[in-house]
Amino acid sequence: MLELKDLRAGYGNIEALHGISLSVGEGEIVTLIGANGAGKTTTLMTISGCVRARAGAIRFRGRDISGLPPHEIVALGLIQSPEGRKIFARLTVAENLEMGAFTRRDPGGIVADQNRVYELFPILGQRRRQPGGTLSGGEQQMLAIGRALMARPKLLLLDEPSLGLAPLVVSRIFEVIRELNRDGATILLVEQNAQMALKAAHRGYVLETGTITMADAADKLLADPGVRSAYLGDAG
Numbered sequence: 001m002l003e004l005k006d007l008r009a010g011y012g013n014i015e016a017l018h019g020i021s022l023s024v025g026e027g028e029i030v031t032l033i034g035a036n037g038a039g040k041t042t043t044l045m046t047i048s049g050c051v052r053a054r055a056g057a058i059r060f061r062g063r064d065i066s067g068l069p070p071h072e073i074v075a076l077g078l079i080q081s082p083e084g085r086k087i088f089a090r091l092t093v094a095e096n097l098e099m100g101a102f103t104r105r106d107p108g109g110i111v112a113d114q115n116r117v118y119e120l121f122p123i124l125g126q127r128r129r130q131p132g133g134t135l136s137g138g139e140q141q142m143l144a145i146g147r148a149l150m151a152r153p154k155l156l157l158l159d160e161p162s163l164g165l166a167p168l169v170v171s172r173i174f175e176v177i178r179e180l181n182r183d184g185a186t187i188l189l190v191e192q193n194a195q196m197a198l199k200a201a202h203r204g205y206v207l208e209t210g211t212i213t214m215a216d217a218a219d220k221l222l223a224d225p226g227v228r229s230a231y232l233g234d235a236g
Contacts, residue, residue: 001026001186002047002078002155007056007066009046016042018210019056024155024188029181031189031197031218033231034207040190041083043207044157047188048080049073060155075103077154083163083190085144089133093124096132096143100150110150117146120176138169145176155186162193174200194231198222206231 002024010016016039024030032040045051047058049070058066065073088096097117101110118125121142127135132143141161148156158177162170174196181187181200191197198204198218206214206227214221221227 001061002188003057003059004043004047005057005059007043007046007058008054009042009051010054011042011051015054016210017046020207020210020212021056022205022212022215024186026186027181027184028203029177029187029189029201031191031201031204032207033191033194033197033204033221033227035231036192037209038207039210040207041159042210044080044159044188044190047073047157048078074151077152078157079148079151079153079155080157081144081148081159081161083159085137085140087132087135087140087143087147089131091132092129093132093135093143094128096147097124097150100147103151113150113152117149120149120179121146121172138165138173141165141169141173145173149180153185155188156180158187158189158191160190160192162191162196170196194227195222198227 004020004022006019006021008015008017008019032043034040042051046053049068053066057064060076060078088099097114104110123139124142124146127139132140135143145161161173177187177200189197189201198221201218204218204221205212
């Protein structure tokens with residue numbers, strides 16, 4: 001579904017991605033793990049068109065999208081839930097979800113999808129008339145994922161969904177990620193919590209200072225001594 005080939009990108013004079021290549025097949029959860037500053041968020045932002053690729057190709061279902069503006073990429077079904085949530089603080093929960101469906105013209109489907117989000121995250125249903133800015137960090141993360149789902153993504157890009165959240169909330173978010181995948185969602189997951197990410201994913205890539213250093217089945221990466229030492233806090 002998605003293929004990056006020798007992708008280079010960066011900010012100003014700084015190159016953050018040094019020719020990375022990866023792929024995501026339909027129906028997969030693929031995770032990109034790495035330390036803070038490795039280039040994980042830059043990868044997603046470049047796929048989304050928010051950072052312009054300097055070289056290489058981004059192909060979505062065979063089409064090179066590396067020169068497209070973000071709104072056209074969204075229209076193709078590539079939807080990102082960004083790092084830091086970035087919800088609309090003054091809008092209610094329901095209004096935030098409606099903003100996720102801004103490209104759609106099917107009121108009945110929008111309502112049905114809103115109800116689906118409330119099923120996945122019941123606390124959002126209870127807070128639907130509450131301003132997004134008054135939610136807890138975990139509730140805001142649920143709202144950010146829900147808002148992305150409202151666009152009916154063909155490929156969902158999740159950027160650090162567990163960042164700064166309590167363990168119980170993290171567990172629920174990863175349960176939802178697995179549930180979405182069982183229902184057919186394809187997901188590219190960027191995550192510092194390597195253990196949770198690799199347990200949820202089918203395949204994984206390790207990104208170090210803008211370069212892919214490892215790629216394998218998720219369970220093999222989870223068992224790899226180098227990965228365990230670097231990312232799982234396991235000296236053995």
